[in-house]
Amino acid sequence: MDTISYDASSEKFNSKNYPADPTGKMQKFAIMKTFCLCLLMVVVTFCMGLAVVTLSPKLKAIKERGHMEAVEDIQHISNLPQSKYKYLNHMQKSKRFVLQGGVVQWARYRADPTHYDTQNERAFGESIHANGARMTASTLEIKPNGCRVPHWHFNANEHGYLIKGKVWIGILDSAPFSVTSYNVSAGQVVFLPRATLHWMKCVGRENCLFILFFTTSDELVTRDVDDVFYATPKDIAARSLKPKGGISFINTFKQPKENQAVNLPPNLNELVRKASYTRSRIFQVSKYFFNMRATKRYRYPGGIIQWARYTKRKTGLPLVERIFAKSLNEHEDTLTLATMRIFRRGMRQPHYHFNAHTMGYVLRGCARVGVDRNATEFTMNSGDVFFVPRGVQHYIMNVGQGELTMVIAFSTHDELQTLDMNVYFQNTPDFILAQLFLKKQDEFHKIPTFRRDQDINLP
Template sequence: MRSSMHWAVIAVACVSILLQSGCVAGQQLKYVEQFSKQPWQVFPGGRFKATTNSSMSATSMAGALFELKPGGVRELHWHNAAEWAIVLRGTCRATVLDEGKTHPTDTWDYTASDVWYFPPNLPHSVVGLAPSGCLVMASYKSPDTNELKALSASGWLATLNVDTAALALGVPAGNAKRMLDKSRAQGRSQFIAQGPVQQLASQQPSLPVKRTTAVHRFSLTKNKYPVGPDGSYVNKADVATFPAATKMSGAILRLAPGGMRTLHWHPAADEWQYVINGTVEVGVFTAPGESITATIGPGDVGFAPVGSGHYVRNIGKDPAYLVLVFNNGVFTSIDVSNFLGAVPPSWLAAGLGISSDEARSINYKLAGLPGRPVQKKPEAAKKAGRKL
């Protein structure tokens, strides 16, 4: 296992390159997308849009927005990628079939800030509830996942002949033919169909919605962690708090005006970013001479590859809120400021090309993380046994 000093030396080198390289290179990189300007695809029960590796340099993850009207049904479907989604507005009901688990069918009502996680290829369906339906942001652990290409019950049945469909559904051939004809006539409109309007289970107690602990549901209003002294914080969920989410984790990040999620990287996960509201500056550093800086706003997305240095800074006048999703169930993060605190000031000065006094002036406790206290006098460091 590599020592913390080894990583600290790497951190010095990374910061040095970042400060020297600027953000003019990396023109071929596209780690942000103005997703807010992408047109919606409209269906009877709602609308949908997706972003994949065909439109940005996201090598391992994809994303989507779907808005369901009250009674709008995202039909029963499944896909090869795990799905981590958060309700941004309104209410909905989701059902997933998880064969062989404690709750083979897990059905629950979701409200704003609730999250679901569905493992690959488990069939699931979502319906918008009264009074306003819902807006959901979904992220997938695959760069080319697009729900429009997901396998679905209607899509499969449409490929069957009448006799096979009759056997599969357990109905007479005549009934099967009528059902197939109706389904085929609907075509892609069944992607988000319009069904009867339903209420929240709390307002309609007779509904057979599970009252046990939800397996695939988690509320991101829990687990609040400060990320700065200015009121910035993060609400996160990983496998430790949301056991069903074994392959993905996520968070809501709040940045106060002028607040910043400081320079950091994730050693074991890519990061998918979605701006709920506010205006932020994002920076991604991937290699010497390869870094980008961009400004994104509500509805836009960003991506930071595993191990890449990155940050998010609120440059607006109001608090900014972002959804962050990671393609690993275990959340880990390394802050540059934290590791620089483990390096003797003389090393830091040499690595960054600055004076020792300037190295000592750096705040090593950014984002509330523990680090070395600033030592203004060399004598203090000598008494503590540190070599300069």
């Protein structure tokens, strides 16, 4: 390969193939070429540096935006309610409506989606609404001497189970008008028909606590007597009540700023000189009150159920129970109530109801619930509410260390109709089961027939 060398002392190029360059043209060309290459490299480097400086914040912003969008997507997904919240409401953790005389909490449907506090509550509310369950749940806690003031509900019957305390309840019957009043103690049930004026006053030394069920899956519409009074023109109120002093007397009423739904004024002793808690005759009371705690206990291997319900069976029932059952059946959209105790390791076996939706409140204990729709399973604890639509199979298993106790409402005023898993297995021909489950017919002889009902069973 031919080589070119440069002799600095002679300032001449020498080559085997190139003649001498006495004028230095080649030398100048080489220097110019080197200068241009260096200049090009400087320009390229400058441009690259400028691009990095200019684009880096944008690239960083794009990267960060992409990261944030990914985070937002993850957060959006995590905020979406799980399928279990169609059936589960943590009511004990929901918003507490704190009033003078007590506290109210809800598991309900809201027509305006922005009125829900969480997406999980919205999933539950929209589930009971979509299924037409006609059931809304609430807890009502009343302080001693506190009063749930006289009111009525436009669009729902009210069923209540008193968890603790002692409450004096009054009901203004429809024409011929008369007041039925009674002292209710823990374990007793109340039934308050739609549009019937009623009130509740805590008359014991401890707080009273109700679990209430209302027969609507729309928004509950309620009117308190004081709200109606203050909304009435004063001259109309004066002409209606005809008090001494006329409209001047009506003008002495000043509407409080605070909601009086559960009322307990600080100067109550000054306002009330004498209170009389009358009790109506038991046969009149029995249309609205029922001592479920004292009724028959239906015992199973794994637990006990007691009922406040309508039944077609007339013989063998106490008169007060027949009166209450008749009252339930004569009103539209009333509920069947039950208390269910499941012993440790016990299970309310898989079953479904032909003619009722189910809504329940956990008084104490811990349960695992399975709903066959989408194979949903979840855990519930004290203060939780659960809902299962009509015809959907479900089970409830006690997974706590003690007894599981619940109050359960069923959306029927007729006799509740239920089918358990062991019953439909025992009453389906074994050759049909063999064809269905692809097992030999004799295999189904392993499933025993029980002499004792297994509604709540033990392992």
